[in-house]
Amino acid sequence: MTRIGIKEIAAKADVSTATVSYVLNGTRNVKHKTRERVLRVIEELNYKPNDIAKSLKSRRTNTIGVIAEDVTVFNVPEIIDGINDFADRHDMHILLTNLRLHKRIGHNFDQLDDYRKYAENAVNELLSKQVEGIIYIGAHPRDLTGLIDTAGKPIIYTYCYTQNDPSIQYNDEQASFEAMSHLASQGHTRIAIISGIMNSLPSRLRFNGYYKAITEFQLPFDPQLIKLGDWEAESGYRLTQELLALDERPTAIVAMNDVMAVGVLRAASEAGVTIPHDLSVVGFDNREFSSYLIPQITTMDLPLHEMGFQAMDSLMCIIRGETPDPANHLPACKLIERDSVAPPARVM
Amino acid sequence: MTRIGIKEIAAKADVSTATVSYVLNGTRNVKHKTRERVLRVIEELNYKPNDIAKSLKSRRTNTIGVIAEDVTVFNVPEIIDGINDFADRHDMHILLTNLRLHKRIGHNFDQLDDYRKYAENAVNELLSKQVEGIIYIGAHPRDLTGLIDTAGKPIIYTYCYTQNDPSIQYNDEQASFEAMSHLASQGHTRIAIISGIMNSLPSRLRFNGYYKAITEFQLPFDPQLIKLGDWEAESGYRLTQELLALDERPTAIVAMNDVMAVGVLRAASEAGVTIPHDLSVVGFDNREFSSYLIPQITTMDLPLHEMGFQAMDSLMCIIRGETPDPANHLPACKLIERDSVAPPARVM
């Protein structure tokens, strides 16, 4: 089966290859009769254009490279989905590179050198494939400055960032403030917070939101209510036990992710503390399982789809030589209200 | 910045373009001195080969197309990861198409016509990009015969299947049998099963495994223990209530997925039935949340990574003109033992 091309159909339709190209791309007016004839032959021969050849000539591939640090991490698929959403509408294609970071180097995200070579390879292969731009999806929010050199090709980061390139992140501080605001509006004043590891940006930003709310709503500030966790369920469990052992217990806990909220639930359950009657809980991330827990927890939904969509949008802007609107680079989170928040019980 | 190519480096190194090509690909012996010189110029000019041009000439793109019905569905990312695992080792690239089925047409998987056009477009675009083969990842196990025409390009399905093309699925019947076997080995005899919707292949296969175990272990067969669910938590909840209302309760329940197992847990909790003391539960899928539930549930892990890996392996076989080994097309599930199974309590 010899691949048939524009030449074959030109011969059979008794026109030149140029004419075929014109009807194919609508680049020029072609007499109706001729067009029909060409179209018919195309149909008959079941011709499929060769984008490779087309790209070589036109110097456009309509393809953008996506480097995902790990597609199996919860935030990544939804971001990819957002990228696809935009790409579909603009007839763009996605060349996906999966760094498989978790499986290759585990959680040692700090040793950037360990996977610099992976990233470099990925970029070079993408560049060789003539992608028109690159989107880098982190599995973890952090600074990647200096890690990647794209030789001038536009790149945009999301769920992570560098100091020189554009990046799309979500509004962490505001989200945290809103979680607090929701709790305050229910009448809570003693609100505890369990953080992720402190050398991570989200932890710091979410603390900012926490303090801002403390100030704005004039809540009592008690350092005992601030607990430093590590994103894992175990820390949520242990720190909640500490919180419940306080003379004056908090009436609500904000866990900086849903996984730690699982620990909160477990500790509460073991201590005979009923949620939400005795203790309100707000999580972060709106992980799928958050609605499978008992009770279903109130949590902050991350605008992952939008981040992917915006990353793609901004990247296309840059490719076209325009300047993307930075206002779109910090989409908001959204509180999902479920069953783990209630007004505080009367004082015992 | 005018893209520099083989020609520029040839000029600067004072050799012909052919020689550059030779050192680049190791196609021919080149005098050591000359090679060094060429290599140096390549370095200096930071030359990056153009795979597009290369592909046009060599008629090989080293790229395979992956069509995912929906990357946000739980099974898909891990399958993609398996594909990447293989692809990385063989220097292959992935052109990803995300059909976004759930967001576009919801759960109406039966109306194949609704998205036939999406699938057709995806295939045509991939074909135009000269992919060397296609992997189709279903979001739901079902028969897709007749949906897709790849014009002769090799295609392989996974997590779904057709009657004519090779596909990679997991061994559902055996998995179900093993879940039963595990329960039986703990001393359970009255084992209930909650199925997914019945017009799905997994439901039928898992029932086969159930019956096989009933026979093999000579367990009492009681139709009352067979409940028809719909994959959703609510059905697990409701059907467990029915099961618990029986005169003679089951001592164990197999839920055909972890989501329904959540319903089982909820119903048990409300009825004051303690898991695993009063009732053992085995789920299916090893969803991430299964280890966040209280108690953490014993469940069947699906060989998703392996399915992706095998799909890629088999596809490469076909591309090379070899015949893949069908023995690899039905990888086994693996029981993950956690805290929801115990020997049955003494008769009350």
Place this chain on the structure above:
DNA sequence: CTGTTAGCGCCTTCAG
């Protein structure tokens, strides 16, 4: 309105 033709960047016989 249509045909001719010169490349896009690279590989690969075929000569030397």
Place this chain on the structure above:
DNA sequence: CTGAAGGCGCTAACAG
């Protein structure tokens, strides 16, 4: 061991 030259499939001037 190296160079010259044709061509992969398609587009876009430039002519008619």
